[in-house]
Amino acid sequence: MEKEKLDYFKKLLEKLIIELESTLEANKETTETVSLDDSIGRLSRADALHAQNIALSLHGNIQIKLKLAYQALEKISKDDDYGICVACNKPIAEARLEVMPETPLCVNCSR
C-alpha cells in the first residue's frame, strides 16, 4: 500500500482507538458488579443484571475491536502488510478498510 494511504488509515485507526477507549471509560460504571444484597426488588435486580450483561458483551466487543485496532496500527508502523487479509493473503478492499480500518480479514474471509 502507498505511504499516503497508510498515513490516512493510520489516522483513522488512531481516531478509532481514542473513540473506543472513551466508550470503554464511559461504560465502566454499568459493568461494575450488581450488588446482590441491594434493597431493590427481585424484578429490578433481574433488570439490573440484564442491563449489566448487555453492557458486558458490548464491553467485550469494544475490547476486541480495540485490540485489532492496535494490531493494525502496529502493522502500519512496522510496514508489515497492512490491508492484506491474514487468511487468504489478498488485499482487503479499501472501501472496507474505510469503514473498519481495524479488520484483518477481507470481506470473503470474514463470513
Ligand SMILES: [Zn+2]
Ligand atoms: Zn481473505
